[in-house]
Amino acid sequence: MNSSQHNRRTFVSAVAWTAASLAAPALRAQQRLEKPRISIAVGGKAAFYYLPLTIAEQLGYFKAEGLEVEISDFAGGSRALQAVVGGSADVVSGAFEHTINLQSKGQKYQAFVLQGRAPQISMGISPKTMPNYRTVTDLKGKKIGVSAPGSSTNMVANLILSRAGLKPGDVSFIGVGTAAGALTAFRSGQIDAMSNIDPVMTMLEQKGEIRIIADTRTLKGTVDVFGGPMPAGCLYAPAEFIQKNPNTVQAMTHAIVHSLKWLQTAGPSDIIKTVPESYLLGDRALYLAAFNKVREAISNDGMFADDGPRTALRALASFDPTIKADRIDISKTYTNEFVKKAKERFKT
Numbered sequence: 001m002n003s004s005q006h007n008r009r010t011f012v013s014a015v016a017w018t019a020a021s022l023a024a025p026a027l028r029a030q031q032r033l034e035k036p037r038i039s040i041a042v043g044g045k046a047a048f049y050y051l052p053l054t055i056a057e058q059l060g061y062f063k064a065e066g067l068e069v070e071i072s073d074f075a076g077g078s079r080a081l082q083a084v085v086g087g088s089a090d091v092v093s094g095a096f097e098h099t100i101n102l103q104s105k106g107q108k109y110q111a112f113v114l115q116g117r118a119p120q121i122s123m124g125i126s127p128k129t130m131p132n133y134r135t136v137t138d139l140k141g142k143k144i145g146v147s148a149p150g151s152s153t154n155m156v157a158n159l160i161l162s163r164a165g166l167k168p169g170d171v172s173f174i175g176v177g178t179a180a181g182a183l184t185a186f187r188s189g190q191i192d193a194m195s196n197i198d199p200v201m202t203m204l205e206q207k208g209e210i211r212i213i214a215d216t217r218t219l220k221g222t223v224d225v226f227g228g229p230m231p232a233g234c235l236y237a238p239a240e241f242i243q244k245n246p247n248t249v250q251a252m253t254h255a256i257v258h259s260l261k262w263l264q265t266a267g268p269s270d271i272i273k274t275v276p277e278s279y280l281l282g283d284r285a286l287y288l289a290a291f292n293k294v295r296e297a298i299s300n301d302g303m304f305a306d307d308g309p310r311t312a313l314r315a316l317a318s319f320d321p322t323i324k325a326d327r328i329d330i331s332k333t334y335t336n337e338f339v340k341k342a343k344e345r346f347k348t
Contacts, residue, residue, distance in 0.1 A: 034245040038252065039070045040235070041089035043077035044147055044178030046279040047197045048294045049233045052115040053093045055259035058274050064258075065251035075177045076148025090241060091252065095119070095152035096231040096304075097312045099333040104323045108239040111334040113253045113342070114304050115260070116232035118222040118297035121156045123195040124210035130192050136164035136213065145176040145191035152232070155316070157195035159225065160214050162319035180281060186210065199281060202290035217294050228311035231304055231334075232297070239332070250338050257302045257342035264300065264348075268292075301348040302339040309334055 042050050053071070056062055062069040074080045077094035084092050085107070092098070093115070102109045125133045130142070139161065146153040158168050176185040182200045185191050187209060194201075194210070198217065204210040215221040222230050235252060242249050268288045272280070280287040309330045317325040342348075 032247045033066050033251055035090070035248045036066055037068045037070070038091060038248065039072060039089040040091045040093050041072050041074060041080035041083035042093040043074045043080040043151060044197065045071065045073040046276075046281075047120075047178045048199065048291060048298075049116060049120050049178075049197045050093055051275075051298065052233075052256050052259045052263060053235075054275055054279075055262060056255040058276075059259065059262065061255040061258045062252070065254050067248070067251050067255065069252075074148070075175055076146070076151035076153065078148050078150035078154075084237070091235055091237045093233065093235055095155070096234050096236070096309065096334070097152065097155060097316055099236050100309075100313055100316055100323065100328055100330075101320075103328055103333060108332065109236050110239045110242055110332065111231070111234040111236035111304065112242060112249055112338045113256045113302040114231055114234045114299045114339075115256060115302075116234075116297050117229065117299045117305070117308070118219055118294075119152060119156060119216040119230055119232040120197050120294045120297045121153050121195060122198075122201045122205075122212050122215040122217055123157055123160055123193065124201065124204070124212040125193040126186060126189065126191070126209070127211055128209075129189050133211070136160060137166065139164075139193055140166060140170045142192040143172045143174055143190070145174050145182060145185050145194035145196065147178045147182075147196060148175040149173050153195040153197065156214070156216065156225070158319045159315055160195075168319070183281070198294050199279075199287050199290035202293055203281065203283065203286050206286055206289060217297055219296055222297075226311050226315050228314075229305050229308045230311050230315070231308040234304075234334075236334075242335075246338075250341060253302065253338035253342045254345065257339060257346050257348060260299055260302055261346050261348050263298055301343055303336050303343070304334045304339075 080092050080094050081098050083089040096111050099109045099111050144157055154173055174191055176182040178197055182196055186194050214225055216225050313325055313328055313330055317323045
């Protein structure tokens with residue numbers, strides 16, 4: 001072998017070794033995942049409430065972290081939670097306040113990355129079935145549509161009713177989902193009022209089919225309803241799952257924070273190109289109008305604000321006598337540890 005061949009071979013080997021050593025950390029990170037196959041339960045995946053989850057899935061951010069994620073969609077957050085409690089899913093993409101409800105029942109669940117910093121839920125009445133509506137007390141004896149009984153949409157309705165001196169039992173709650181079924185139930189007069197998420201509520205609002213009486217799609221509206229910042233959609237799981245699978249949880253957090261960063265600069269055409277066609281509910285322009293309404297409610301970086309979880313506890317305790325604020329350790333309901341690492345990596 002002449003010296004030039006030898007040098008070339010040495011150079012090729014060196015390049016191969018360098019490439020392998022550069023790839024090694026990524027491979028090692030993937031090998032260290034305790035559970036590379038994860039199932040996430042979500043209640044109404046097509047809604048903006050869960051847009052960061054959809055973006056992470058559609059743009060391959062979970063795959064980039066070495067995760068194979070299966071997402072199961074349910075009619076509402078309470079149903080998604082039942083899937084995890086029952087053992088058919090590992091993680092919930094759902095409303096933060098469920099972690100408080102669960103702790104009050106002696107079950108330890110913890111949220112580890114925030115998707116929404118406002119609930120994005122609005123409540124409205126039907127001018128068709130309630131033409132003489134004046135105040136919330138007029139809802140007594142009426143049918144109120146929610147995504148699923150026990151879900152976050154139900155919680156917001158309970159809070160609004162309680163402020164007017166009404167109890168949950170003073171109305172009938174009906175589960176209508178968060179998409180086409182909710183539109184049909186409302187338009188056909190099966191329900192008199194609805195507490196739900198976007199794009200459904202904006203679609204009804206823009207056509208003058210609903211009169212909004214409470215709105216948490218903006219940060220200001222959220223403070224008006226809850227008296228402070230209210231954490232909303234997040235990923236949460238049994239505390240034991242998080243302790244046993246810290247690298248897997250970190251990988252999921254990376255994927256969501258990556259998608260929150262993408263959403264900060266995404267334009268309307270980027271959103272339309274990325275979400276499945278069926279999410280648009282047949283009206284692209286209205287879908288984008290709804291997105292503009294809820295945009296500020298999407299978390300910038302996945303972090304839980306210090307006072308947010310306390311706001312959630314206060315809200316729940318105000319109408320649910322089974323939740324005793326002094327018996328809840330709010331610090332156990334969430335952690336920012338995984339998000340802090342993701343923020344460093346993605347420079348959010």
